[in-house]
Amino acid sequence: DWVIVTRQLTRQYDMGGEIVRALRGVDLAIRRNEYVAIMGPSGSGKSTLMNLIGCLDTPNGGEYWLNGMLVSTMSDDQLARVRNKEIGFVFQTFNLLPRASALQNVELPLVYAGVSAEERKKRATEALERVQLGQRMHHRPNELSGGQRQRVAIARALVNRPSILLADEPTGNLDSQTSSEIMRVFDELSREGQTVVMVTHEPDIAANARRVVVLRDGVIASDERRNQFVERV
Ligand code: ADP
Numbered sequence: 001d002w003v004i005v006t007r008q009l010t011r012q013y014d015m016g017g018e019i020v021r022a023l024r025g026v027d028l029a030i031r032r033n034e035y036v037a038i039m040g041p042s043g044s045g046k047s048t049l050m051n052l053i054g055c056l057d058t059p060n061g062g063e064y065w066l067n068g069m070l071v072s073t074m075s076d077d078q079l080a081r082v083r084n085k086e087i088g089f090v091f092q093t094f095n096l097l098p099r100a101s102a103l104q105n106v107e108l109p110l111v112y113a114g115v116s117a118e119e120r121k122k123r124a125t126e127a128l129e130r131v132q133l134g135q136r137m138h139h140r141p142n143e144l145s146g147g148q149r150q151r152v153a154i155a156r157a158l159v160n161r162p163s164i165l166l167a168d169e170p171t172g173n174l175d176s177q178t179s180s181e182i183m184r185v186f187d188e189l190s191r192e193g194q195t196v197v198m199v200t201h202e203p204d205i206a207a208n209a210r211r212v213v214v215l216r217d218g219v220i221a222s223d224e225r226r227n228q229f230v231e232r233v
């Protein structure tokens with residue numbers, strides 16, 4: 001039940017002759033239902049690793065298996081197909097359509113996937129209920145709190161039933177109480193079997209995950225599991 005397996009993953013950028021080695025050999029294996037925070041100082045390679053895990057970019061070396069599929073050698077078209085099916089993205093800025101209701105926002109990925117209107121509504125409603133927003137489905141983003149907006153974005157990321165929920169600084173725009181509400185949502189989702197991978201530079205946020213991977217200079221400096229969910233307010 002390994003969802004993510006990387007072996008000696010490397011990524012470098014050529015800046016007009018000067019090579020920047022952003023990842024220098026990352027070995028990482030993540031199982032289904034893990035809840036992992038990726039931490040590290042600015043420039044340590046978090047975004048680069050996130051882009052590779054999220055099938056937005058391909059490595060220069062090493063291998064990446066996603067659900068047993070070797071994705072590190074896929075073409076851009078194949079990669080896009082895998083990304084749409086397997087990855088649900090959550091961002092710091094919620095990226096919701098301002099004039100659309102919560103339900104319409106969550107339905108959007110299913111519109112692109114060609115799912116029927118009836119089925120879309122059913123699945124979007126289920127996704128909103130999973131993040132405890134069943135009572136706010138017809139509200140627009142500006143009628144919702146920051147935490148509720150991020151929960152709409154999480155529901156949207158989940159509606160295609162991706163194997164990985166990938167969150168990039170998901171609490172960057174939220175106060176600490178609202179952040180811990182979002183961390184609680186991730187914790188519950190992971191306990192229901194959803195793989196959650198979150199990038200954050202905030203130790204207090206990372207402490208909510210059950211596993212913390214720290215990057216330094218493009219390699220994994222530490223990788224620790226914890227069992228207890230710590231309520232932080
Ligand atoms: P983090 O997300 O931890 O801040 P990044 O993955 O963004 O780290 O960056 C790792 C290193 O790679 C840094 O030195 C950064 O400047 C460099 N880098 C990242 N993306 C690019 C890019 N597209 N082109 C050139 N250098 C990059």
Ligand code: ADP
Pocket residue numbers: 042043046047048
């Ligand atoms: P974060 O705040 O998530 O660490 P960054 O500010 O490091 O992100 O990078 C934002 C975007 O710019 C990313 O897509 C990254 O790949 C790119 N990037 C980072 N450093 C460089 C760089 N030196 N040259 C070009 N692009 C870069």
